[in-house]
Amino acid sequence: MGEATRDGAGMTMGVDLGDRFSQLCVLDERGEICEEGRIATTARAMRKRFEGMARCLVVIEVGSHSPWVQRLLEELGHEVITAHTQSVRLIYGGKNKNDRLDAERLARLARVDPKLLHPIRHREGSAQADRAVLRSRDALVTCRTKLINHTRGVVKSMGARVPSCSAESFHKRVFEELPEELKPALRAVIETIAALTRDIRGYDKSIETSAAKQYPETQILRQVSGVGPVTALSFVLTVEDPRRFRSSRSLGAYVGLQPRRSQSGNEDPELRITKAGDDDLRRLLVGSAHYILGPFGPDTDLRRWGLALAARGRKNAKKRAIVAVARKLAVLMHRLWITAEVYEPLRNSQRRINRHDTAPQAMPA
8 A cells, every 4th residue: 555545635535335345446636546455344444444544535335334434434534425326327227337346436426526426424323223223113013014914814714814903902812713723823923923012012112212302302293193203203313404404395305205207398297206215214104194094083284185185086096195195294294393383283274264254245235
């Protein structure tokens, strides 16, 4: 390694992160390659390589290792860009693709214009740990759902049915209703469902406590019907800083609930949503929208608007309405977070009534 390379001044470094080893490509101030190689993807190896170097621009691609690598390199004084490479066709769609070329392309794109890399910012370490609690809970819920569906399917195949009940009470109500010949096969499954339910309740209590003590802004968001502690905390941890968005309307695109566009001339077809951003938050918002439009959702402006949209009668109108309500819900939650206002469920409807009541009446003939 040359002295000039070790100094780091004026250098741009692309790092293609791998699970065990990462590929490096260093460009000098003229854009010429002055070093290539690989490094172990461990904190010890990264610290040894970058500690003591003069500040330089380091470009990494988003992935499992990018959060801690970004924090470590910034701690060592370097400028770090985390590139969303799935948005860069030159990288993910190249015909001649390998780690060495990816590292070089990262560095060259950063020299031209970092915005071409669609840079992202990872959340802080504490927020990432709290986010892990939400993801662990979601993993248990997914496992429980699969086991419940498995139980229902096995019982149905024998010509019987288990009673309708909530997932929380499934293990209490179902076992005694099982056909005797199936109890040996499903006993362990029911016991596992019971254990998962207990663990999920433990996560729920932990999330409730964390939201109340560390993230009091979640209480503002929970004013909206259908938004519970899990959805509110996921929204706060995903958005992090609400003021980085110029408009609340930007949240629809941020969570991937905005329709795609492929406009050309007079053609502007109606496409599916982008599904960009955080998958977990988008799924939770859609779940909240299902509740808002469902039979137990209270009367609100959002519910009335969604039901009117679903009643238009077009193909898949109900599905489109749910997505639209989820998008509008994200906008509403961001607005409440920014303003800290008291949520009025029928505010717009009440305004229309008041305007109608105060309108000048026609003089009698």
